[in-house]
Every structure is written in structure tokens, then in C-alpha cells.
Amino acid sequence: MEKIVSLCKRRGFIFPSSEIYGGINGFWDYGPLGAELKRNLRETWWKAMTRDREDVAGLDATIIMHPAIWKASGHVSTFADQMLDCKTCKGRFRADHIHSIACPQKPSKTVADCHGEKTEPRAFNLMFKSHYGPIESDDNLCYLRPETAQAIFAQFKNVVDSSRQKVPFGICQIGKAFRNEITPRNFTFRSREFEQMELEFFIKPDEAIRIAQGSVEQWSESADLSEPKPNWGWEMWHRYWVAQRTAYYHSIGVPGDVLDYHWQTPEELAHYARACVDILFKFPFGTDELEGIAARGNFDLSQHQKHSGKSLEVFDEELRAAANKLDDAAKESFVAQVADEWAARASKNNHPEEGARSEARAFCEKLFKGIYIPHVIEPSAGLDRLALAILCIAYSEVEKADPKGNVEKVTIMRFHPRVAPIKVAVFPLLKNKPELVAKARSVFEMLKKHLAADYDEGGSIGRRYARQDEAGTPFGVTVDFDTIGENGPEMVDTVTLRYRDDACQERVKISELLQRLLPEIG
């Protein structure tokens, strides 16, 4: 890991924020190569979510939102760590860490064992607080969003009203989020300011599928997840998104063997969640979460409907038409069945069965009119974590002999061409030969109209290759004496195309370069 951190600083992928002022714990900046890498990752995700699909719309909401949103979401009351203070050293520590943290005054002892008198643990909310407007009072307290998802729920109605999307459909967003982590760690993995890429995919309740389609398709190991079907309930949709997101990771060069999946156990699941799977990545410091994909029921929209007093229900013409075809007996038997199911679930969770039954009845009455609050599947990915994963996969060292036979270790960043910050570098063999330089410049100008290109004439050609290998540039183009016809007419206007990963070279016509490179990148 240290080697990756050091390369990131040396080559301008990632710097500590505010480094000339000693840095600020938990904040990281992306340098020239890192900013391009991150842009490419954002772009691939956004393209996979919106351009390549017709059922997802984008959103770009503010970081500071109405504080009531965080009451509705539960973040004000529960997004907290338990902390205790030591009255002796004045330190504040996470209650679940005191057995492993050294006492600042007596480092031979842990905080749990030292003699300092501790307070009882108290909840410490992880949201950054601020105030808006001219007066700093509780009335205009606001929060930096700890996730981008809530804006999607808050704007659900506006998106439905202004677009032609109908359930099932999704709203996605990329943006900054903030968590005042007590102990930021593992380079950029757990930072206080980070970027999320979140999708809320809204689906019909399973009960609506039963009315409109007769039954809900059951998931099995052999289920076909390639194309959504009208009889899918939450489970198929959830499995579908796990498959989609896995395919996305593969498409940007994250192979299956560095990923892992953790299916949350009933004890781990949030009370409202039906299922949640974490997509894990094998980082050098341990296997940890890259993305969570949760089936959240209709918890979020219900909470916002309750707290805002605004209806977040949708009307589903197809559902109403199907319900209208049921006779009273069929409706009654449907309601009875749903009530039984809800009561059974309530009883399992130690909630009163009768309440669940009457809720089920009210829910079914609305369903028969074609009205419901959509359920949601939430694939929520961390952009900085993905960038770090991509850096970890790409990093490799090989031993190389220089012309004198000295062996040295060199670094190659094996980025997938789709996410590489620079796609191609163009080199004149020598910089003091004007014909070579002019030709190389013209090749460079031609390529850079279509892809991120670099031009480099400084130092030996070997050194320039090494520089681009470290930056992760997948292709190199060298203009040499053959190109300008000094060794006969056959090779005129051909160049050497060099592949970063195996250092293989081949001769390619300049006029064919683009059609060779573009398909690798697109």
C-alpha cells in the first residue's frame, strides 16, 4: 500500500489535501492524473446508468438541503457513533475502540485500562453541521449531506412530474458527501469528504405485480437476469442490479477474482431492508466494501411522505385496469392473503399483528385503485473507493534491464484503456530532428481530437516509455526515420504502436491508428 500511496503523490494521482499547511486528516485531493481517472470513472458509471439505458434519469442536487430531510431519513437520530471522553487527558474516543487505542498520556496502556476517568458513552453524530442565513441559531442549522441518496427521494415527485419515466425506473446522482469519521484511515478508503455514485431504482410492490401479472417470478440460481420482465418483484430486481453492477466492474477492468460478495444476515439488515449485498474488493489492507446494493422496501419514500406531508404515491393505470377485472371475492381473498403475510412478518419482528393487518388492508384498497408508494433497490457505490481499487489493480512492478544490463524495478499502471487518464502518447524518436518533431506533432494533433493524448519529446525513448507506463497510458506511438521515409518509401507514414502491458510493438499506418485505438477505449 505504501508504494501505491507514494506513486500517487509522485505522479500526481492523489495528494494530501492542504499539504503545505500540514494536511487535514481525512481529506485528499486528486492531482492531474487522478482528476482524469476520476472523471473517466464518473463517465463510465453515468453512461452505464443513463446513456445505455432508457429507464434511469439523472439528478444533480445540492449538498446542503433542508434539515428536515435528515430527520425524515433517520440520520439526525441514528447516524452516530458512541463516544466517550476521558476527563484526565480530554481525549474523545469511540466506545468500541477503547480496548485497542493507546492512552495518549500512557501509551503502554489502552484507553480502557488507563487511570483516566471516563464519561459514559454518548452518541456523536457523524454529520458535519453548519448554519445558513445571517443568524447562527438552531432554526437555521443545516447539514452537509452524508449521502447523495436522500436528494433523490426528496425530488422523486418533481422527476416523475417532469419526465416521462414510469415505475419501474431509476434516478441516479453523482456527488460529494461528508461524514465526520472519528478515525479516517486506509488512504482514501475512509475519508471525511468523498464522492458517491448512487442509483435509486423504483419498482412496484410485489403485491402490485401479483395483481397485474398473476404471480411474481421467483429467483433461482438459474434465473435469467439479462432483461427485466414485467413479473419481476423486488428479489429479481435486486439480483438483476447485483448482476448489472458486477458487469460494470468487469467492463472497466475489475476482474472477478478481486471482488467478493457479502450478503447481509437478518441481524445485520436495517429493519426496513429486505436484503442487502455488499460488493467487496480485496484491498491490500483487507477486503472491504466498494458498493452496497440494498432492497429498501418503501421505507424512504414513506418517511418523506410522512414528514413532508406531500404525497409520494404514484398512479399505475395498468394496475388499476388489472384490479378492475377482479371480482369482489377475488379482491377479498387477495386482501386476506396479503394481511396474513404482513401479520406473519410483523410477528417475526415482534410487532403487533393486528396493526400490520389493518395496514395491509389500507394498502390493498389503494392498490386496487392503482395507487402505491414505490419500493426501491439502491446500488450505492463509492467513487473514491473505486478509484483506489482501480489504482490497486493497476499497480504492478516488473524488472527491466537497461541497455547496460543493469536490472531495475519499474512500475507499470495497468489501467483498462477505458479508465486510463491518458489513452495514447506520441513520441518523436529524437527531438532535435525537425522532420520527426513536425510529423509527431501532426500525429498528436490528429489523435487528440478524438482521445486524451500526450506528446512527449523529453529524454531517451526508453525513459519516455517508462514515464507513460507509470502514468498507465495503454498505447504509445513513435515517429521514427522510417515514418519520414529516410529508410525507403515502403514504411512512409507508418509508426510504431507500442502496447503498455507487454511492451510489444507493431508497425501501423498513421491513417489506421484511430480505428485501432478507438474500439479499445469506447
Added chain:
Amino acid sequence: MEKIVSLCKRRGFIFPSSEIYGGINGFWDYGPLGAELKRNLRETWWKAMTRDREDVAGLDATIIMHPAIWKASGHVSTFADQMLDCKTCKGRFRADHIHSIACPQKPSKTVADCHGEKTEPRAFNLMFKSHYGPIESDDNLCYLRPETAQAIFAQFKNVVDSSRQKVPFGICQIGKAFRNEITPRNFTFRSREFEQMELEFFIKPDEAIRIAQGSVEQWSESADLSEPKPNWGWEMWHRYWVAQRTAYYHSIGVPGDVLDYHWQTPEELAHYARACVDILFKFPFGTDELEGIAARGNFDLSQHQKHSGKSLEVFDEELRAAANKLDDAAKESFVAQVADEWAARASKNNHPEEGARSEARAFCEKLFKGIYIPHVIEPSAGLDRLALAILCIAYSEVEKADPKGNVEKVTIMRFHPRVAPIKVAVFPLLKNKPELVAKARSVFEMLKKHLAADYDEGGSIGRRYARQDEAGTPFGVTVDFDTIGENGPEMVDTVTLRYRDDACQERVKISELLQRLLPEIG
């Protein structure tokens, strides 16, 4: 303006943030079409700054940085409005607004004239404050950045060390910034959370140009600004960037007649600035600033060098080599000349001349060694203001007669194809004719691999055209009976290509669609 605000909400360009909770003053969200418009604007700016040039590197820094940065920049002490409180009504008002704001208790009077007792005006800092780390104390007070520029100065050294850029070169960044405006107004024009696109372009001090090039090119109305030259000083570079930024606006469909330029007078200029021009846009609510382009001397890097204790000087081999060719007499006369110039400037600003002379001497001694702190030209643009300007330019109403002869006003958003959220929409003439639908789907699938495309089969073809006109989609493709060969073989696999701006239509082969559309967009 009301019509634009209303269209923005209705069609999903811009929504009030947190609207279901009553909104939050000064915060706005971008809906599906707005998010794409903003993405396109970011993309054109980033491409103009980085992909199309070799002398600018990108950066992506955090919003929360070390608080010392805002002391060094002057924001902690001076980024403030004068405010006063009314002890009677407890309101807080901008001191320069009390003659125009109505008293909340007696609206017939202004705050200046009402009977409430007011405090003396006090400075109210516009930066949003927060705290990082587990303890809320002055020691870990932090700010949400009020501009993206300072991160560029703070990371200047890291970028120089990790890239091969040499002065003159720039670092650019796009990102959110926050200002706790007392009175957010004019839709998204003055909001509390906004996005900036900033470039800091670092140049050599004019004195270094004189040593290395003999003299500094003087600007005149007829100066050639197309290509930077080695003998350019700050004035030519400043004019160059005004020309570059103007060309950028033209390239995305902002014509010259809606722009204006305000050259700040000596009284308006910040004390360290050599010149500043505001590029103004004629908004419906008045002509106001879109971008500021300032020649800031070396104020920023000098401040950060002083406050951080880290050297932000660069070494310039060419300059040293040129200085080495000067004999002692030439050096002495150069120093004397620079000292005279600096002393004259100091005297004009009522600063002590002798101090300026000794600073000039120390500065020249370093210059002779090839060492200096770069100066900077800063083109700083507001992304939300640009999006608003683009919406204002695009908005137009035309009268249309329906087939029955009824005339109605319809809205057309005349976005330049480069920034339009959707580039092309594909329509089957009828949705209940499977051959038409299948063909239209295949055309859509082909197009959407290359550009943002929409597929629409709902409603009459006229209604679908109108829907896309409102969304600002520049091209429409209709698959009709000719396309599928029902009217003979000649027209098979041709479609109607419709142009939004004049509603003209022409017949185009499907196989030629891409080569017709891509050049308009790229």
C-alpha cells in the same frame, strides 16, 4: 424570467432544493435535463482547458481544506458583508440595504427609517463554517470553500513536482463552492451553493521576460492574440485569456451581442490586482457577471508561501542562462530600473518607496538565479450562471397553428447542439405498427452508442416534436412507411431528419445519419 423558471421546473431543468419541505432559500437542484445540460457545459469547459491544450493540468480538490488557507487568502478577515441587527424586531440586515428593505414589523417604512433601535454595523463573514473531528472547538473550525481557486494555489507545488508542466502553464478545477449570501436572488444567479470553473494560469514576472527576451511585448488593439509568444508579459496573457474565454462562449452558442465587458477601474481593483475584466451577460433581470478574468500578480502564491512557510518559487533554467550572460553593469542597471519602477508604483499606492526598492533588489537577485514566484491570470467562471445564461438564450416562443387552425404559443429551447441535453430523438410514425417500431428501435440503438438519444413513441408526431422542441433536442428522426418500403423500394432505409430551429425536414439515409449529426455536436 418567470416563464423560464416555470419551464425549468415543468421540464426538469431546475427544481427548488428540498421543495417538498418548503424549499431552502438559495439552493437549487438540477433535474434530468438540467443535470445533462450542466454535464455538457462542464465537459466543453474541461475540454477547452485540458484536452485541447497542453499547458493546463486538472485538479479535483476537497471542499473542506485546512482553515489556514482562508487566513492566507484573506477570506477570514475580509470576505464579509457589513450587517446590523434591529434590537426591536431581532432582524439582521445588510448595512448597505437598509434604505431599500421594508421593516418586517412596519412594512410601510424601510429598516433605516423605522423606530427599531439598531446596532452598529458589524462584519458578517460569508463563509459557511463547520467543525471536523470529534470535538467542536475553535481548534477544528473549518470552512466550506467560498471559491475553488485557493486549492489550486495550495497544490501548486505538488502539481509542479508531479507533472512536466513548466511556467507558463495553468491548473484548472471545476467544483462546488459556498457563500452564505444574505439575500440569494435572481433564480440560480446568486445562490448559496454553486459550482465554479476556475483556471489559474501561472506566468513569469514581466521582469523575467525582459531578462530572457530583451523586452516585453506591448498590447495594442491590433495585437495578435492567437498564439502565445515567449515575450508576452501579464498584459498580453490577460488579453489572451479574455479572447480565449470569449471564443469559448461563442463555441457553445453564446453570441457576442448578449455579452458585455466591464474593465474594472483602479478604484474597483483589489490592491494586488493589475487588471480585471468581468465578462457580463445580458440576463432578463439585468446585465451581470458571468466570469471574471483577473491579473492577480503573485499575491496568492506569495501569501501561501508566507503563511505555510513552504517555498512556492520555481526555478527557470532559461532565465538563469539569460541572466548569466549579463555582465555586472547590465545587472546593476537592470536592478536600478526595476527598483525605480517598484518605487514609483509604491508611491502611487501611498506605500513607502524605500521598502519597495529593497524588495525589488532582493527580487532581482533571485531572478538572476532563475528563481521567482509565478504571477497568475485567473479566468473564473460560474457554471450555474452559465447554465442560466444558456437557458435564457435558448428560450423562445413561436406561434403555431394546429391542424384545425388554432394558433397557440409553443416554447422552443434553441440550445447549441454541443450543450443540448438530448442530441437526437427517434420516433416511429405510429406505435401500433410493429415494423415501424422495430425499425425505429434499431435506428435508436445505433445512434445512442454515439450520442445522447431519446426514443419516443407516445402521442401524435406533432406532439412528440413539440415535446423535444421544449427539451431543446436539435434533431429528430422519424421512421415512417417509406422507411420500411411500403411506398416502393426507392425510399427504403431513409428517414425524415427534422431540424428543431426551423422545423425543416429532409430525407436522409439511415447509414448517413451519424456522419450528418456527429460534426454538429463534436
